[in-house]
Amino acid sequence: xxxxxxxxxxxxxxxxxxxxxxxxxxxxxxxxxxxxxxxxxxxxxxxxxxxxxxxxxxxxxxxxxxxxxxxxxxxxxxxxxxxxxxxxxxxxxxxxxxxxxxxxxxxxxxxxxxxxxxxxxxxxxxxxxxxxxxxxxxxxxxxxxxxxxxxxxxxxxxxxxxxxxxxxxxxxxxxxxxxxxxxxxxxxxxxxxxxxxxxxxxxxxxxxxxxxxxxxxxxxxxxxxxxxxxxxxxxxxxx
Amino acid sequence: xxxxxxxxxxxxxxxxxxxxxxxxxxxxxxxxxxxxxxxxxxxxxxxxxxxxxxxxxxxxxxxxxxxxxxxxxxxxxxxxxxxxxxxxxxxxxxxxxxxxxxxxxxxxxxxxxxxxxxxxxxxxxxxxxxxxxxxxxxxxxxxxxxxxxxxxxxxxxxxxxxxxxxxxxxxxxxxxxxxxxxxxxxxxxxxxxxxxxxxxxxxxxxxxxxxxxxxxxxxxxxxxxxxxxxxxxxxxxxx
DNA sequence: TGTACATCAGTGAACGCGCGTTCACTGATGTAC
DNA sequence: TGTACATCAGTGAACGCGCGTTCACTGATGTAC
Numbered sequence: 001x002x003x004x005x006x007x008x009x010x011x012x013x014x015x016x017x018x019x020x021x022x023x024x025x026x027x028x029x030x031x032x033x034x035x036x037x038x039x040x041x042x043x044x045x046x047x048x049x050x051x052x053x054x055x056x057x058x059x060x061x062x063x064x065x066x067x068x069x070x071x072x073x074x075x076x077x078x079x080x081x082x083x084x085x086x087x088x089x090x091x092x093x094x095x096x097x098x099x100x101x102x103x104x105x106x107x108x109x110x111x112x113x114x115x116x117x118x119x120x121x122x123x124x125x126x127x128x129x130x131x132x133x134x135x136x137x138x139x140x141x142x143x144x145x146x147x148x149x150x151x152x153x154x155x156x157x158x159x160x161x162x163x164x165x166x167x168x169x170x171x172x173x174x175x176x177x178x179x180x181x182x183x184x185x186x187x188x189x190x191x192x193x194x195x196x197x198x199x200x201x202x203x204x205x206x207x208x209x210x211x212x213x214x215x216x217x218x219x220x221x222x223x224x225x226x227x228x229x230x231x232x233x234x235x236x237x238x239x
Numbered sequence: 240x241x242x243x244x245x246x247x248x249x250x251x252x253x254x255x256x257x258x259x260x261x262x263x264x265x266x267x268x269x270x271x272x273x274x275x276x277x278x279x280x281x282x283x284x285x286x287x288x289x290x291x292x293x294x295x296x297x298x299x300x301x302x303x304x305x306x307x308x309x310x311x312x313x314x315x316x317x318x319x320x321x322x323x324x325x326x327x328x329x330x331x332x333x334x335x336x337x338x339x340x341x342x343x344x345x346x347x348x349x350x351x352x353x354x355x356x357x358x359x360x361x362x363x364x365x366x367x368x369x370x371x372x373x374x375x376x377x378x379x380x381x382x383x384x385x386x387x388x389x390x391x392x393x394x395x396x397x398x399x400x401x402x403x404x405x406x407x408x409x410x411x412x413x414x415x416x417x418x419x420x421x422x423x424x425x426x427x428x429x430x431x432x433x434x435x436x437x438x439x440x441x442x443x444x445x446x447x448x449x450x451x452x453x454x455x456x457x458x459x460x461x462x463x464x465x466x467x468x469x470x471x472x473x474x475x476x477x478x
Numbered sequence: 479t480g481t482a483c484a485t486c487a488g489t490g491a492a493c494g495c496g497c498g499t500t501c502a503c504t505g506a507t508g509t510a511c
Numbered sequence: 512t513g514t515a516c517a518t519c520a521g522t523g524a525a526c527g528c529g530c531g532t533t534c535a536c537t538g539a540t541g542t543a544c
Contacts (some may be wrong), residue, residue, distance in 0.1 A: 015507055015519070022520090038366040040279050044498060056499075057521045065498070124362030125450060127277040133454060154392040168435045175458040196453060197467045203452065204443015211364060213442065214435060215372060231474055254486070254540055261487090282533060295532075296488045304531070485541070493533075500526075508518070 025051060026061055031117075038116040040128050042069060064128055073131060074139045076117045080110050081142030088146060089193045096154030096237050100108055103147060104229045111206045118210050122203050147202075147236070148187060148195040154237040156192055198236035205229055264290060265300055269311045270356075277355045278365050281308060305368055312370060313378045315356045319349050320381030327385060335393030335476050342386060343468045345440055350445045357449050361442050386441075386475070387426060387434040392474040394430055437475035444468055 033042050044065055047056040060220045062068045087106035091098050111118040119141075120126070175192045187195070205228035208214065209221045268289045272281050283304055287294040301307045306368050326345035350357040359365070360379075414431045426434070444467035447453065448460045 013508075018507095019520080039362075040366055043496080045496070053520095054522055055497090056501085056523080059499075060520055078351065119363035122452065123450070124277075124358035127279055137454075175463070193463065193466055196463055197470060198466050200443050200447045200452065200463070201440050201470065204439050204446065205447070207443065208439045211362070213361065215376075224414070224432065224435055226460070227432055227438050231436060231440065231470060235470055252541075257540095258487080282529080284529070292487095293489055294530090295490080295534085298532075299487055483544105485539105487537105487539085489536080489538105490529090491534090491536105493531105495516085495530080497528080497530095500528105501524090503524105504520105506518105506520085506523105507525080508516105510516085511514090 003118050022051075023061060026058075026068075027071060027075050030068060030074060034072055034076075034120065035114060035116055039069065039120045042072075044068070058234050069126065069129060069134055070131060073120060073136055076114070076121055077136070077139035077142065079114075080107070080117075080121070081139060083110055084143050085146060088150070096150050097233060099150045099153075100147075100233050100236060101229070103143070103150065104232070107143065107202060108209070108225060115210050118206070122207060123211065144195070144199055147199055149191065151191060151195045151198070151236045152187055194235050198232040201228055201232035201235065205232070244277060261290075262300060265297075265307075266310060266314050269307060270314060273311055273315075273359065274353060274355055278308065278359045281311075283307070290379075308365065308368060309374055312359060312375055315353070315360055316375070316378035316381065318353075319346070319360070320378060322349055323382050324385060327389070335389050336472060337390045339386075339472050339475060340468070342382070342389065343471070345444050346382065346441060347448070347464060350449050354449050357445070361446060362450065380407065383434070383438055386438055388432060390434045390437070390475045393427055433474050437471040440467055440471035440474065444471070 026047070029047050030042065033047055034049070037046075042065070044058050044062075045055045047068070048058045051058070058068075062071070084103055084106040087102045088099050089104045175189050175196065205225045208228070209225050214221070214224070265286070268286050269281065271289070272286055276285075281304070283297050283301075284294045286307070287297045290297070297307075301310070319339050323342055325387040326341045327338050330341045414435065444464045447467070448464050453460070453463070
């Protein structure tokens with residue numbers, strides 16, 4: 001009983017523990033590189049260096065640079081999702097508006113804390129890289145799922161008229177397969193479309209600030225952000 | 240009179256003509272590289288290759304990679320600006336809504352035709368590159384200037400209440416120095432803020448489509464785009 | 479018009495750099511009996 | 512418990528690559544007189 005035995009299937013044993021530890025550090029260091037240099041500056045050699053390993057050693061953990069990037073993207077999505085869920089949780093069963101603003105503020109805060117990560121998730125696609133959707137989607141839809149839930153709660157009894165002159169058919173087209181696939185449960189196409197637009201506006205408003213769409217030193221970006229998010233709120237919750 | 244003389248100051252002469260021609264081709268080839276590989280794939284050597292010149296020769300025309308990038312950014316802004324101005328011109332002195340949609344559709348069309356260029360102008364910033372604002376701003380504000388003018392025309396007599404509960408002061412903060420600097424002429428802070436939000440939403444809607452915010456194969460992106468742009472229209476023109 | 483000099487576009491070799499990935503290897507950990 | 516073998520993490524050298532930029536140079540174009 002000197003060496004820890006794999007009793008039952010628990011991942012004990014020196015090798016397994018070390019591997020898990022290296023995997024943890026790999027993500028940690030990778031995220032640091034992402035934060036400092038952006039996705040374009042992420043390199044196998046650089047990460048290996050900061051890990052104190054030879055470059056080739058990384059290939060024991062990752063099939064290549066793209067694989068590493070995918071891991072980090074999922075890590076980003078999960079961090080954002082966890083933070084936003086907690087923020088909305090924290091305001092409790094408040095009215096939809098309060099919950100919406102909690103969500104929005106939390107998204108913004110994360111983006112400002114992690115501008116490069118934000119750019120990776122919601123900015124220009126990384127050239128010559130395609131994220132595998134089956135890996136990326138579950139983590140990537142946590143925030144939007146929550147957003148849609150908030151809209152749905154609010155819409156339960158006082159959902160406003162659609163913004164475009166009531167085109168159910170159009171909304172259905174806009175959003176089609178998602179509904180067919182049972183995505184977002186029992187939302188109507190119009191509700192789903194309004195949620196997607198609210199998300200589009202929120203992402204646009206955050207990106208406008210993070211990417212400095214209006215340059216620097218031109219008034220208060222947060223006040224502009226609030227204005228746009230108030231617009232998105234009306235879209236999501238009905239006017 | 241065998242050699243053309245610099246009569247008056249006109250840029251004639253073999254040398255001047257050839258230089259102008261090479262400068263033209265430089266932008267042309269640079270834009271092609273941008274379109275094909277994105278900003279990250281733009282290289283001095285690559286452009287030189289396609290120009291049929293040695294890499295070092297490029298340094299006669301450009302101080303380095305950043306300078307080349309700046310030139311191309313201005314070229315993109317100008318192309319977009321020219322196209323959008325023409326599109327709005329083409330609908331004549333129609334009502335503001337028609338002009339807004341002409342502008343919006345033209346912006347979208349350009350973005351879909353030039354996704355990498357769009358990413359360069361309105362997506363994630365290029366790492367380790369800072370555009371010199373004095374070079375970039377005049378071309379970069381053509382579309383927004385036009386957008387604000389459309390809003391102003393509409394607002395002449397029926398400008399709606401501000402979307403946020405009438406906070407002149409807040410709008411002023413959001414937009415401050417631009418007004419002080421006489422930017423956008425005689426717009427009030429609220430008008431300016433509404434214009435900026437409309438632009439934020441439009442850019443967000445176009446980027447959502449170009450960057451595939453909602454993935455591929457999930458309904459009709461154009462219908463979603465229209466919904467968002469209808470929202471932006473209400474912000475710009477009053478409800 | 480002709481000549482002597484100055485300017486300028488473009489060449490080609492070279493610099494030093496960091497990159498992703500492969501490969502044969504060593505030594506430690508795990509496993510079967 | 513002890514031994515023989517299998518698995519696996521990590522090494523270090525090497526591959527071929529393309530990059531931005533510099534430098535001394537050549538030959539054509541422009542200019543002054």
